[in-house]
Amino acid sequence: MSKSTVGGDQVTPTYLIRGARVVGGGPTDLLVAGGVVTRVGSGLDARGATVVDADGLVALPGLVDLHTHLREPGREDAETVESGSRAAALGGYTAVCAMANTSPVADTAGVVEQVWRLGREAGLVDVQPIGAVTVGLAGERLAELGAMADSAARVRIFSDDGHCVADPRLMRRALEYVKAFDGVIAQHAEEPRLTEGAQMHEGEVSTRLGLTGWPAVAEEAIIARDVLLAEHVGSRLHVCHLSTAGSVEVLRHAKARGVRVTAEVTPHHLLLTDEIVGGRRELVGPALAGPTSGGAGTVGTGYDPVFKVNPPLRTAADAAALREALIEGIIDVVATDHAPHALEDKECEWAYARPGMLGLETALSVLLSVLGERWDLIAERMSRTPARIAGLVEHGRDPAPGVPANLTLVDPAARRTVDPGEMASRSRNTPYAGMTLPGRIVATFLAGEPTVLDGKAVR
Amino acid sequence: MLKHLLSGADLDAATATLILDTAGEMARLAGREVKKLPALRGRTVVNLFYEDSTRTRISFEAAAKRLSADVINFSAKGSSVSKGESLKDTALTLQAMGADAVVIRHPASGAPHTLANWIDGSVLNAGDGTHEHPTQALLDAYTMRSRLGRVAGLSVAVVGDVLHSRVARSNVLLLATLGAKVTLVGPPTLIPVDIGTALAPGTEVSYDLDAVLPTADVVMMLRVQRERMADSYFPSAREYARRYGLDGPRMRRLPDHAIVMHPGPMNRGMEIAPEVADSSRSTIVEQVTNGVSVRMAVLYLLLGGMDR
Numbered sequence: 001m002s003k004s005t006v007g008g009d010q011v012t013p014t015y016l017i018r019g020a021r022v023v024g025g026g027p028t029d030l031l032v033a034g035g036v037v038t039r040v041g042s043g044l045d046a047r048g049a050t051v052v053d054a055d056g057l058v059a060l061p062g063l064v065d066l067h068t069h070l071r072e073p074g075r076e077d078a079e080t081v082e083s084g085s086r087a088a089a090l091g092g093y094t095a096v097c098a099m100a101n102t103s104p105v106a107d108t109a110g111v112v113e114q115v116w117r118l119g120r121e122a123g124l125v126d127v128q129p130i131g132a133v134t135v136g137l138a139g140e141r142l143a144e145l146g147a148m149a150d151s152a153a154r155v156r157i158f159s160d161d162g163h164c165v166a167d168p169r170l171m172r173r174a175l176e177y178v179k180a181f182d183g184v185i186a187q188h189a190e191e192p193r194l195t196e197g198a199q200m201h202e203g204e205v206s207t208r209l210g211l212t213g214w215p216a217v218a219e220e221a222i223i224a225r226d227v228l229l230a231e232h233v234g235s236r237l238h239v240c241h242l243s244t245a246g247s248v249e250v251l252r253h254a255k256a257r258g259v260r261v262t263a264e265v266t267p268h269h270l271l272l273t274d275e276i277v278g279g280r281r282e283l284v285g286p287a288l289a290g291p292t293s294g295g296a297g298t299v300g301t302g303y304d305p306v307f308k309v310n311p312p313l314r315t316a317a318d319a320a321a322l323r324e325a326l327i328e329g330i331i332d333v334v335a336t337d338h339a340p341h342a343l344e345d346k347e348c349e350w351a352y353a354r355p356g357m358l359g360l361e362t363a364l365s366v367l368l369s370v371l372g373e374r375w376d377l378i379a380e381r382m383s384r385t386p387a388r389i390a391g392l393v394e395h396g397r398d399p400a401p402g403v404p405a406n407l408t409l410v411d412p413a414a415r416r417t418v419d420p421g422e423m424a425s426r427s428r429n430t431p432y433a434g435m436t437l438p439g440r441i442v443a444t445f446l447a448g449e450p451t452v453l454d455g456k457a458v459r
Numbered sequence: 460m461l462k463h464l465l466s467g468a469d470l471d472a473a474t475a476t477l478i479l480d481t482a483g484e485m486a487r488l489a490g491r492e493v494k495k496l497p498a499l500r501g502r503t504v505v506n507l508f509y510e511d512s513t514r515t516r517i518s519f520e521a522a523a524k525r526l527s528a529d530v531i532n533f534s535a536k537g538s539s540v541s542k543g544e545s546l547k548d549t550a551l552t553l554q555a556m557g558a559d560a561v562v563i564r565h566p567a568s569g570a571p572h573t574l575a576n577w578i579d580g581s582v583l584n585a586g587d588g589t590h591e592h593p594t595q596a597l598l599d600a601y602t603m604r605s606r607l608g609r610v611a612g613l614s615v616a617v618v619g620d621v622l623h624s625r626v627a628r629s630n631v632l633l634l635a636t637l638g639a640k641v642t643l644v645g646p647p648t649l650i651p652v653d654i655g656t657a658l659a660p661g662t663e664v665s666y667d668l669d670a671v672l673p674t675a676d677v678v679m680m681l682r683v684q685r686e687r688m689a690d691s692y693f694p695s696a697r698e699y700a701r702r703y704g705l706d707g708p709r710m711r712r713l714p715d716h717a718i719v720m721h722p723g724p725m726n727r728g729m730e731i732a733p734e735v736a737d738s739s740r741s742t743i744v745e746q747v748t749n750g751v752s753v754r755m756a757v758l759y760l761l762l763g764g765m766d767r
Contacts, residue, residue: 204653204659207651207658208651208657208658210568210569210587210591211588211589211590212589213651242704301576302569303568303569303572348545348546349567349569349570350566350569350573351567351568351588
């Protein structure tokens, strides 16, 4: 990938990032060469270096997404590893974990190596494949987890995402088995019998709209079971896209008992609520009043499948609880659940639409909208902790001499109105169309090379 | 006037009353030898039915024809839809044919709302999934008004499978708008969550039919599908009929003036006993007649018949 730095500092190309604000500090210069940050300080010598003016910008460790659907192989019309990688880079990401529900499913060493290789060829982010827990995501027998772990893709996270590993005995075995290679099971927590035919969050809005409800208890019951299983066998558990206030309480309890559990929340569950399915966007908490516009109001005739997602958008009370839990650390990371879908899979009746929404290119802006400019918290939840959970040692590290130069430069003063037509993703299913959100990614560096400059992908 | 009729919530009291009054005019017309009005001559009404529903389709067809509209029946079976055509492409086709109104029946909740994004004509929701059926609510209100003289202040018990009922949702919305008090009655498994506040504040819920009957002016029985017991909503058809079916002894607990309604088709012996269905309290046949008048009124008003 990058050239060796052994033998001194005569390595090209060299970048001087001038005047960036680093987390927990003031403006400083960052010299990047040979894939790493070589010097940090003020007034660094720019000789031989390409200067990147970062006046007014914040330098974050490159963002890391634990939950990305890249759709390749199988649905290259919706997204490819390359187009998804470009979307990720533009969103400030330097690493993404690619979910296993492709076609064919990433349940063998061959498929995960294919995805891993496509990621390297695209070269815009580090693509870390996630392996399926069960063969074909069918929930019946374990996939060859060890073979995927030992493959070139070095898989450490396993998930049947899109499906819950519902069989308790199979879940126990999976949790136990991956201990041999320090793996982690990322569970899509959804009790399947409680969500048969479910279309949206079960509550007042589902009753009004006549859509079959997806009750919060279907998520909470599985998380409760799984934290007990993880405790029983002493394994690591990661909970995907936590969406309810009740799940936060289960997690709080488990963490207090010392269970090795981590959890993620998506940007959309922090910002949007089930009211939007009925055509009404509501404000959640005070954070939205400021930097975000297009917050409250009427959105079309209702039943717009762009807002269909699994788990579904919940209530304002749930969103508020998720925000508090994210700040407090009960929820460890923000993950996008970036789920591109072809137009025909969204331009149809609500019940027939596929669930999922784009996330990579808007995640940081949504988090700025939700949390404000709490940079250390953002770095922790969107870079350092997800990198640690995924075992990506080159990522999630603040710029310092010798550290791999995986960085993103953010302009916090910028505002942008989300235009689905301008997305780098092959799909257009962003739920934020027309909303004005704070912040813009100006540049992203992957292993010392820019993938984004002046807000544009380099290729 | 409205562009579309998608939900009972689209109607304020003044608009709903105008429709009911207009339906009264239409009903008088039905008593004449020549039942036709020229109001919608040259206008095209499409019946777009993705579900079999002979009674609703015929009712809309009769209504449109009595207003002299051209009627096109488009049923999903044996059409381009069964060849996999999307709702959007069907909508664009109807748009290209110049449909002035599309009457849609669809198994997916919200399909009429989605359709309304793609066509310029009026969309009439003739029943969408487990969501709404607003013209049924209008004809029910019309029937109450013609039997009892008013809607405001009536106590209406809606009994049965409220969870899956589009009739119930539209009725709760419209009856609240018109000032009636609605009590939803059924086993807890068939009462949707938060129904007391989801549609109209003040909607009441009871699990005890016998307690509700003595003060009801109207009892509206909903169709209950026997298949629901396979999903454990209730243990058996017999137990359902015992606890929530309207039989002769229960009917006699109603006040003398109270009426019994059913949107049809009925399951005789399940939610309603034959003795009740065929009694003088029953408005079931009138509802069908009134359906045509109400749908005439809706088509007339939505398509701007008044201005012509």
